[in-house]
Amino acid sequence: MLVLVDQDGPLADFEAGFCSRWSEKYPDRPVVPTEQRRSFYIKDEYPAEYREDIMEIQSSPGFILGLPLIPGALDALHGMEAEGDEVRILTSPLTRYHNCVMEKYAWVDRHLGPDWVRRIILTKDKTMVRGDVLIDDKPEITGYFIPVWEHLVFDAAYNVDSLSRRISWTDWRQVLRQIKIARGTTGMSWRGTVGRMVEQAEQSQQEPHAPRHWYGSPQGRGGRIGGPV
Numbered sequence: 001m002l003v004l005v006d007q008d009g010p011l012a013d014f015e016a017g018f019c020s021r022w023s024e025k026y027p028d029r030p031v032v033p034t035e036q037r038r039s040f041y042i043k044d045e046y047p048a049e050y051r052e053d054i055m056e057i058q059s060s061p062g063f064i065l066g067l068p069l070i071p072g073a074l075d076a077l078h079g080m081e082a083e084g085d086e087v088r089i090l091t092s093p094l095t096r097y098h099n100c101v102m103e104k105y106a107w108v109d110r111h112l113g114p115d116w117v118r119r120i121i122l123t124k125d126k127t128m129v130r131g132d133v134l135i136d137d138k139p140e141i142t143g144y145f146i147p148v149w150e151h152l153v154f155d156a157a158y159n160v161d162s163l164s165r166r167i168s169w170t171d172w173r174q175v176l177r178q179i180k181i182a183r184g185t186t187g188m189s190w191r192g193t194v195g196r197m198v199e200q201a202e203q204s205q206q207e208p209h210a211p212r213h214w215y216g217s218p219q220g221r222g223g224r225i226g227g228p229v
């Protein structure tokens with residue numbers, strides 16, 4: 001399978017990094033512990049007057065690079081490779097990108113090694129990327145396309161209400177195996193996933209949000225069916 005793994009949450013402990021910087025910089029202000037979080041965005045857990053201070057910490061130099069590695073993440077990534085899965089890191093930069101973008105690459109280099117740097121896919125819209133599954137702590141992921149991947153929600157207090165299938169670094173092996181068995185495949189199957197997406201769209205009488213040349217339209221670029229774009 002082609003497994004896409006989100007960076008902040010499943011791999012890098014954004015929450016712990018924030019709580020540590022917040023209490024260090026503002027020792028008199030309350031901290032919302034990660035296990036009590038109910039909103040995906042940290043800024044939504046605090047009074048509005050703290051919003052700018054929160055954003056300032058998250059976009060400050062060294063914040064992303066200093067995030068701790070989530071326990072079990074490295075073993076899971078290596079375990080997926082050992083099972084024959086293709087793995088990519090799919091991550092969205094903060095809108096205040098000046099430190100974040102470079103530090104996301106540096107973080108991967110530091111904690112996972114240079115071989116993983118070339119597997120980073122940086123995008124604000126994860127629906128534009130193909131894959132079989134996306135392991136991501138965000139409760140709901142939307143974008144321009146109907147995603148071809150299945151969203152597996154990485155366990156966190158703020159996503160317990162998500163309707164998607166859940167995963168953690170203690171049960172990832174079983175979850176991925178169940179999906180492979182259900183799909184009847186152990187290899188890359190994004191083509192099958194795209195087929196299912198088109199089928200579902202036809203059933204619901206909707207056009208999939210996808211450029212026609214991706215799906216072998218004879219009128220596609222250069223008239224080639226399924227050719228490179």
Ligand SMILES: [Mg+2]
Nearest residue numbers: 006008009137
């Ligand atoms: Mg995340």
